[in-house]
Amino acid sequence: MIRRNTFILEQPKVEEPVVMSGIDRQNIMRLRINRIAIVQELRVEYILNYLKDCGVINEDDQRKIDMGTTPSDKARRLVDLLPSKTHIQDWYQSFKEALLNPEGGPEVKKRCKSMVEFLDNTVIHRPTSQNSRFSGSDASSMKLPHYEPLPMIDKEPRKSIPQNVLNLDSERHKGTVMAVREDYTAEKGVRDVVPEREDKMIPWSSDQMDSMTLVKGFFQQWVSTPDNFRSLIQVPEDHFKRLQESPALVDKEQLAAETKTLEKMRKLELVTVMARRKLLPEGFELCMCDVVHEVLFDKDNYHFYFKYLKNLELSDVNLLVDVVSSFASIMNNMEPTKGGVNMEQAVKLGFNLIDFVAEYGYFTQAEVIMTVLLMVLNKSQNMDTWMAKYKGLVKLMHFRNMNYDFQGVQMAYNLSNELMWKINMMSFGQDLVDKGEYFIELSTLMLEYGSSNSSFGYIQKAMKEVRTEDPANIIHALCQAVMVYSAKWSIKRAETLAVEAVQQAKEHFGCRHPLYIKALLHFCHFSSEFKQDQPGVDVAKHTLDTAKIVYGCETIQLALAHRALAKALLVVQKFDNMDYHYHATEALRMARGLLPDKHPMLHLFLHTSASALQWKALHSSKDLQNSTLRLAETQAIDALEIVATHYSEISLCTARMCVLLGQIKSKMDMVEEADELLHRAIVYMKLCQPENSNYLLLAMATLATLHKIFNRPKEAVNLFSHVVTHVDSAGVYLKWVHVCFDHLINTLQSLNQNKEADEFQIQLSQWLRDNPVYDKQITLEDLTAKPEPFSKFLDNFNVWEKRTKKVLDFAKKIVATGEDKS
Template sequence: MSSKFLPPVAFRFYDSSRWTKSSLDNWSDIQLQNLLKLKINRVAIVQQLKVEHILDYLHDEGVLTRRECDFIIGCENPTDRARILVDILPTKTGQCDWYKLFKKSLMNPDTDSEDIKKQYRMLIDFMENTLLPEQLQVETERRGSDAGRLPYYRPIPGISKFWTGTKEAPRTSETDEENGRSGRRKKKCSFTLVDLDEANVIFPAWYQSKLTESDRLFNQLSQSKKEEDKKQLSREETALETMKKLEFLFTLQNDDLLTDEFELCLSNFFHKFVTDTHYIPAYLKYLHSLKDSNSIDIIDEVSSRMIEILNEPKTKTERDLIKIFEIVLGLADILLEMGNENKAENLLRAAKNLTNPDVVWYYRLDAVLIKIHIDRAEFNEARALIQESPKFEKSAIYVQTARLNREEGNLEAALEYSKKALEEAAGEETFKTEDSINAKIEMSLTEALMWRLKDAEETSQNAFLVAEANYGKRHPIFYRACLNYFEILKQFNNDIELYKLTKRLLYSVETCYDSGLSLLVADVNRLMASIMIALQQDQSKWYNCATKAVETAQELYPPNHPKIAYFRATLAQCLYCVGRLENKKEELTWAEKEASTVLEMYRLHWGEESIKTALATALLAQIQTKLGKTDEARAALEVIEQRHSSTYLQVLIGSFYNEISAPVEAINILRKALQPPPYTQKVFLKWISKAFELLNALLHACGNIQGAYEIESEYSDWAVANNELNVEWATVFIICGK
């Protein structure tokens, strides 16, 4: 509706921006605030308000006259009705408390729709939580001083008094002054860090955080008698308060209510936030909550701002550089925890451009970049980065080099680099403990692949003990070491004991992360599912664990990310076991689909020759056998047999031949797998035990009693020789703590 068609009473208030200096002179501070709240939220109110829900109430309370109500209702366009109402309301200043009555009308609208009532309550929240930067300008114009600052708005303590560096020269460009907010995002920032600490962040009375504590978690921790739970409760309370402060500062900076010198991403407050790793699990759930519920991705936006700053050529002091690198590395770790690999990579590369290869921090940035490439199975890119950093004989680089060689199947080289990493870590200062743990984890994984399982157990146990001694039992590094230790122990015989330990670990991890989105939560659920599959019990539980692991990984990473393949492989195995035990074709068909997807992902990222591809092929063949697709399964396994001499794979193939009633082929390949018997392992491996038992049963079935007797004797000798150095589970329980 054009303004020229409005009657005089509406035309006078059609444009609420016409308030002049003289017309505002007699208004109180509260009245000015109410006017600004209405103006700032005008668009949202006009779009969402249906005036017929509140007009009668406003008329009964004396806010609107009958003539004004009739005129508003006479407009055909609902948007025009709301717009005219919003323009009329401020004219009632001095006659009634129109703002208070307007809020009451929204709280009690004339409608039965719960959705509309909820929508109006949100409108009220918007108005009540409105930041009022324009109020300062209005008050200054009216009174010619700073006296008009809102009485209940207390900005954070003058940041300028905490400023320790040299400010830039004042801007002289009129364009920058006129651009307002858009100009701030383009301004050149100093690299000097503002010393704003957490204690200096004070909430004003009007501020309402969107974050709330988890009642379930806080009740669980407060009622627990465990010492670790009590410590975590204290950390959770601190983390929630810190997150609210981060949210508050982020809001102020986005609305340009902080000084130009202040940058959140460079502040001491944010430095502590990203580097105090004990609180990261608690921070993650709140960061995900803001992202999912309110579409506020603080870490992503702060990272973007950091990249802008790093790309600006400035003169840096050594002290500034060290702090910037610490912030970048901590921020990159959080981004990776949230699955945002692309932003983490951009951030790290921007930081690399800031320095040069002669700076010692350069290798640390490279190490994380190499890790990202290996996580994506981008092995050529990872190797190129390693070759670019030949001068840095540092533990972090050696760990990633060892991992790259392990992923590519070069186990001897991987073990050698793991040992180098451990040696270098002993001589470091800042990252000595963390690098030492990472080196031991990598070494144990390589030893396990080489079937040096007793060595792997001892190495992983040592990493576990070092992590516990230095970080405690509720820290991400401890959880990684513990998970690796249990993965190694899974190779041994006593599944029920490991089940108890893993169940305890799962409780601890889900309590610490509050069952939130984390790759660690997914990994522990995957391990739990695989152990319960081996035990063949609690079907619903291990199915739930396998499903949760996959869903968590899929929420964190893109559909074809290599990491998802690990979790889908466990789910496929889970579905296969359910289908086999209960003879359910639907589960078997689903398992075949999952296994086929996993196989394609392994082929794509690791190639046809990889042991991962071979294991996925063996799993798919097992599923196809139960579905009656024997020829397809046999053809696939014959290819594996020709390419790989792994004892483990030969046992799998022997089991397959037994499954399809081909005893001769099964006996031949099982004999090949167990000749000579693997005495040198010095570990009682359950799958070798099952191979002996299967071969013995097949020989008996074929009438080869003499052969069966020889296998029984061989099995007995092997069991005695290897059981002496088996895992002492009582010791493991003591190590892990009751």
């Protein structure tokens, strides 16, 4: 009988340790050595059914594998899972047979077969510690050594003072004793081969470090953790707590991703410490470490690493510079003429490293990596290196466009164009070149130079060439198309593209991804230019809130989100509070902190801030008005100096900055200077824009308004008449054109030219009939709707082009029939 409140404690069952054979250990080591190549090349869906039939994996295993968000993530989960299957007979042989019999076409079978060859050709050597342990041993060497007595333990132990081990540059040049635990596999047994739990949530504020760290790369060793190591990474606990307490599924998913990111960053920080203090095994390069690869191939989560990197930069620690230097060291010793998997993996690693540092804003480091890559690739002249060089040059165009280095883009374009010609001259070369991204970058370059027609032609080609299985470039193409169609004032089609870009980004990447923010920013640009309504303000606020959650630190994308909201508030003239000024100021402050002095991108933020200041002056007291306008003038002059330097004096950007500065001067009652600036803007636009360009006509309308305000009615009438006669509204109501009609009619009436005023009144009525108000509102709900497949969207979008082509083909057929009869 058992008494109440009495518990029986059962003897815990002790599981017998799994005995692992030497062959299993060697096979596991083969998987580890080839892990990077397998993760990058393998698509698990081709072999999962075979592994299930062989009993190597079960339903629970497949569920864990399917939790991977990318093909590489799923492959990594499978590779990490296999070492725990040593209790299954022939588990490794079944894995190889699955690779030799994949459920795919010839190309898939070829790739899988090459993975089997990598595994078979991997030679596993016995650890050197084993040789030294058993070779040449005698009776005297087997005696236990004599140890001195341990010192007495103090009653009050000394507290170790943590130090910034990442900042000890002198350690790089000192010889440091390295304690390495070798032959760890034999000692730790099966514990080391159990895959890491990727789904386990690590404690956010835990700074505890193990005394030993497993450093993994092409080979693995246990290395002693540096003494007094203290992580400099600050964990955003409040941010994590908000995500954890949120009931939204998207917040839970982001929390899981950010937790893994934090764990990888801590590993990367620690390994960098070891590299700087010469604690890594001899010959071990930082860029070949597994954790570096895990970070660089985690492309969908690059943005989660940025806040930790910036956090380390505050302590004068720059991990990326160390990784880039390590990669350059590896590439300088590479022999591309031999080719092989090492060269291929090095190029992939280099491209991913470029993507990471460019997205982070380290364009100088991206240039260093690309220079090293191209120098190595230029040593070989075969098709594989040609293709790698072409991809590298297109990537070079991309991040130089991001950095507003347009002369550099032209140089990369010339090289890539020459290389494309070589590849296309090969009998099978035309099918190899992917021109989608190439045309996107050309379109971007042409638009920045103000050549909207050339940019339009290239973006049309890009949208046809971009591959449907490449959603990232689909988003890039759609966003660039929004800018091009907006520049051509094709409003309805620009709206269609802007909505499609946001919907496609959300469909493929979710609403917590930089590409989703990029699509939203392009929609905000379109909305502020043409829609100018309250839903546009709501979308801009949503964009800013999303950017704050996604990045968690100050980035150029967050600055652009502040700028987008400031513009949205300005165009709807929401001046009941100073929010528009706050967001414009925040955008400029962030941009100045993130970009070098006089960087060409700064002109965007200076333009928005100066515009906000001139509106603030109009709603300020007389005492503040003059000082506010002087500040706006200073910012506009700075912006004008930047664009004149980087875009040349005769350019669309320079002309638009002259217009803004002229508007500010007019509000400061500096009429002559304002008149001179607006005339200069018109002259510049006539030299670089078509004669019916709406940008040119809008500048003329601004100068005409200045003449009207300062009692120059005849000059105003001439300019207003030219604007309303030559404007092409493309069937859409434009408010500024309506205002021009009204000003023209009122000015003519003030001059007693009533007949001319009546004629323009009739012309206005006709214009309003032909260009009705387009008041369709686009809300957040519209932007979150599920899109149709991109190929179908493209067919519907180009319906007029198809119809025109059909008519032309029919006409050619008729002509050919007539010639045959004759």
